[in-house]
Amino acid sequence: xxxxxxxxxxxxxxxxxxxxxxxxxxxxxxxxxxxxxxxxxxxxxxxxxxxxxxxx
Numbered sequence: 001x002x003x004x005x006x007x008x009x010x011x012x013x014x015x016x017x018x019x020x021x022x023x024x025x026x027x028x029x030x031x032x033x034x035x036x037x038x039x040x041x042x043x044x045x046x047x048x049x050x051x052x053x054x055x056x
Contacts, residue, residue, distance in 0.1 A: 007044035014040060 001009075014037040021029040 002047070004044055004047035007040055007047055011037060011040045011044055 014033055018030055018033045018037060021033060
């Protein structure tokens, strides 16, 4: 599994955690997880460009 795929999987996990925290009513946790999600998505996008091997 490539770094980009791992980061995308982490983003999915973080997104689920945000929704659970929202349902439970943990606003600070929602905020922190949402900030982590933004960072992971940006890293996944950056890694996505690096994972290209030029094959189209």
